[in-house]
Structure formats: C-alpha cells, structure tokens
Amino acid sequence: MSYVIAAYGLTVGLLLLYAVSLRRERARLREQLSRGGESNPG
Amino acid sequence: MNVLLAILGKDLLIEWRRRDRLVAMSVFAVLVVLILYFAAPPNRAEGGHAHVPGLLWVAYVFATVLGLGRSFALELENEAMSGLALAPADRGWIFLGKALANVLIVMVVQLLTAFAFALAFDLDLWPIAPALAGVSVLGAIGLCSLGTLFSAMAVRTTNREVMLPLLMLPLMIPVLLGAVRATQGLFEDGAVPASALQLLLVTDGVFLIVSFLGFEYVLDD
Amino acid sequence: MTDHTSSPWHRATAGLLFVLAALWIYLVWNAPIDRVQGVVQKILYVHPPTAFAMYLGFVLTGVGGALYLWRGDARYDRFAASSAEVGVLFAVLMLLSGPIWAKGTWGKWWSWDLRLTLTLVQFMVYVAYLLLRSFTEGSERAARFAAVYGIIGVVLIPLNYFAIDLAAGRSIHPENLGDGSLGEGMRAPFWAGVVTSLTAFAYLLVRRLEVGGLRAEAAHREAHDALGAEG
Numbered sequence: 001m002s003y004v005i006a007a008y009g010l011t012v013g014l015l016l017l018y019a020v021s022l023r024r025e026r027a028r029l030r031e032q033l034s035r036g037g038e039s040n041p042g
Numbered sequence: 043m044n045v046l047l048a049i050l051g052k053d054l055l056i057e058w059r060r061r062d063r064l065v066a067m068s069v070f071a072v073l074v075v076l077i078l079y080f081a082a083p084p085n086r087a088e089g090g091h092a093h094v095p096g097l098l099w100v101a102y103v104f105a106t107v108l109g110l111g112r113s114f115a116l117e118l119e120n121e122a123m124s125g126l127a128l129a130p131a132d133r134g135w136i137f138l139g140k141a142l143a144n145v146l147i148v149m150v151v152q153l154l155t156a157f158a159f160a161l162a163f164d165l166d167l168w169p170i171a172p173a174l175a176g177v178s179v180l181g182a183i184g185l186c187s188l189g190t191l192f193s194a195m196a197v198r199t200t201n202r203e204v205m206l207p208l209l210m211l212p213l214m215i216p217v218l219l220g221a222v223r224a225t226q227g228l229f230e231d232g233a234v235p236a237s238a239l240q241l242l243l244v245t246d247g248v249f250l251i252v253s254f255l256g257f258e259y260v261l262d263d
Numbered sequence: 264m265t266d267h268t269s270s271p272w273h274r275a276t277a278g279l280l281f282v283l284a285a286l287w288i289y290l291v292w293n294a295p296i297d298r299v300q301g302v303v304q305k306i307l308y309v310h311p312p313t314a315f316a317m318y319l320g321f322v323l324t325g326v327g328g329a330l331y332l333w334r335g336d337a338r339y340d341r342f343a344a345s346s347a348e349v350g351v352l353f354a355v356l357m358l359l360s361g362p363i364w365a366k367g368t369w370g371k372w373w374s375w376d377l378r379l380t381l382t383l384v385q386f387m388v389y390v391a392y393l394l395l396r397s398f399t400e401g402s403e404r405a406a407r408f409a410a411v412y413g414i415i416g417v418v419l420i421p422l423n424y425f426a427i428d429l430a431a432g433r434s435i436h437p438e439n440l441g442d443g444s445l446g447e448g449m450r451a452p453f454w455a456g457v458v459t460s461l462t463a464f465a466y467l468l469v470r471r472l473e474v475g476g477l478r479a480e481a482a483h484r485e486a487h488d489a490l491g492a493e494g
Contacts, residue, residue: 011356026474205395209412213415
C-alpha cells in the first residue's frame, strides 16, 4: 500500500508543484510588464 | 563535390601541419586504456575477455568526443565560421568534407588505440584485424556523422566542452550497441553477427542523412 | 506577439482536467484489487498514462521544431520548448513511479529491459535539448539548434527501439501496452488515467506557453528599453 501512496503522491505532488511554479512565474512576469510602462491588463 | 574535397584537404592539411588533435586524441585514448586496464583487469580465471570489446569502444568514444570538440573550434578561432556559411555551395557538402576528415583522423586514433589495447590486454588481434578494421570504420562513421553536426552546434554554446558529450552520447546508443556486439562476435567466434552488422549499417545511413539535412540549419546566415 | 490571451484554452483545459481527475480518482479507488500483484497493481493507473504524455511531449517538440525551421515564427519555437519541458516533467514522473511499481512487483527497482532503457535514453536526449537551449548564445540561434536537435531526437526513437531490442533481449513489460493484459474492471480506470494524464499535459502546456509568451515579451521590451536608453 505504501508503494501505491508513494507513486500517486509523487506524481500528483510534482505536477501540482510545477503548476504552482508556472503560476508564480506568470504573476511575476505580468507584474514586471505592467510596471514597465504601457498598460498591460491580463 | 569540389567543396567536399576542398574542406577535406584543408582539414587534413591543418592536421598534418599541427598534428595537435591527433596527438591529443591518441595520448588520451592510451590513458583511457591504461585506466580501463586497472579498473577492469581481464579475468584470467574465467578465461574470458567478455567485457573487453565494450572497453575498447569506451576508449574510442572518449577519444572521438575529445577530437570532435576541436573540429569547429578551429574554424571559430580563425573567424572562418562565417566564411563556411557564406561559401556558395550546398552546406551538405561542407558537412561531408568535415565529417570525412574527422572519420579519417578517428581511424588513425583507433588504429593506435587498438595496438595499445592488444598490448595491455594481451590480445592477438592479427587474425581478426581486417574485420575489426571494418567494424571500427563503420563505428567511426556513425560517431562522426552526428558528432560533426553536434560539434558545429556545441562550439556556439557557452560551455562547449560539456555540451558536446551531452548532446552526442545519448544518441550514440545504436552505434555503440551495434559496434560492441559486432566486436564481441569477432572476439568470440571470429565473425560479425549479421544483426549487429545490419544495425551498424542502418544506423550509419540514418545518421548520415539526418546530419546532412540538419547541417543546413546550424551555420549562421 | 500577444498569444498570452489564452484564457479560454486555459479555462477549458483546467475545467476538463478537474472533472477527469475526479472521475479517475473515483475509478481507481473502486477498481478491483489484482489477485496476483495485490494493491501495487493500481500504480498501473498512473504510470503508463504519464508515458503517453511524455511521448506526446517529445513528438510535439519535434513537430514544433520542424514548423519553426519551415516558417521561422518564434511562436513555434516556444511551442517546441514548452512541449519539451512539460515532456521532461512527465518523464521524471514516469521514472519515479516505474521503479516504485517494479520494487513492489519484481522486487527490484530497475531492470535494463527494452522500454525502461529506451525511456531513460529519450529522457537524457530531452534533458540535453533543454541544456542546449539554455547554453546557446542568441535566441534565434538557440531556436534553430534546438529545432534540429529536437527533430533528430524524435526521428531516432524507432532506431533506438530497434537497437535496444536487439541488445536487451526479451522485455518484461506487458507486450501490448496495457489494454490486453488488463483484467475485468481495470480498463476503465486505466483509460481514464490516460485521458487525465493527457489533459494534465495539455493544461500544463497551455500554462507554459503563456509563460513563454510573457518571457518573450519581457525580453523584447528590455531590448527595446536598452536601445532607447542608448540613444
């Protein structure tokens, strides 16, 4: 059973981690672009 | 075709005058043989040299990667990269000229390495010399075709010494498997297994076509 | 280049992913327990599906690279780069869940069988692809080199398969990928897993494309500002 939990946990966990890091990167870039002058609504 | 011969002649002439690549590769290959001998001495108790073909190709591959790294570094240092790109010729021929020069240089290194190997591991290679030479040449063609293409890319990266093996080695699996199995067959029964020979020939063909076409895009316009 | 207006795609894939994931969890939870392998067999509802997504990612990398070389549009290059990155993520997932299943079933973490070896090699190829991108000077050149390397990586998959098949001997993997070897009541969770995994791939790819577009825009603006400051 612990093998199953490890496999599913790692898979779903890493996918979520990647999704979150993409979301952060997007927020950072949007903020950077909107600070850069011209209006840039999401 | 003339372009091919011109590039080939130029590279071989440079190599003949400076001999730096040849010397560096050969010394390196002999050092690899030395290390391999102490890392995996032949097991006389079992009477076998089962892993020796693999070791021989490890030495070949390392020396080849080292030599290929210099193939385009030379052009870059002499500011000749853009000259190659501007040459009014099909870039495929430029590629073939470079690759052929590399194959010839690698063949010389292979010959020296095989001698060192035979001495170190106490092998009698004379009876199988012609067949071994054939397998070595087929392997060299496979290594140098994609290798020359990747060398032209790696030379434009910030850490070219690391980049070339990283690009090359994972894609060299078919060549190495074919060459090692062919060499194994030679060592064991004195004949090259048909499947290994087939794999080597197919791989060489595919690699040559792919690199010939791909080279079009690796020189800057 | 305003391809960060992808919110409809984004929302569609996110919604679909949510529904499919819920269905998948429900089906996996209620799937019968394998008589031979026991509960460990349930890893098969997560491991092969990530393999599908991985190979999809690598094929799309090659396709994106080919389109880039043909058309020269930087958007195709961003598509190829994004596919490779998400594909490598799925390869990592597969290389993690695979050994866990193997340890539970075969009793050892790794075996040099055909598909394992091939996957490991492809993984290395695309790690090299991402490194090549990040170490090449100049974005146009990086795109060109990456396209060539990505296409070669895809073209050589059959050759690698053939070569490793010859060397590795018999495969321990189920001969036909999953379906035929699945027992009663196991097909639904398996295929739900495949669809969910591919949707997760699409969702992450869309998000990664957004980020890629924004990065290009930021780099563009930076270059623009630098030019303005100089003169």
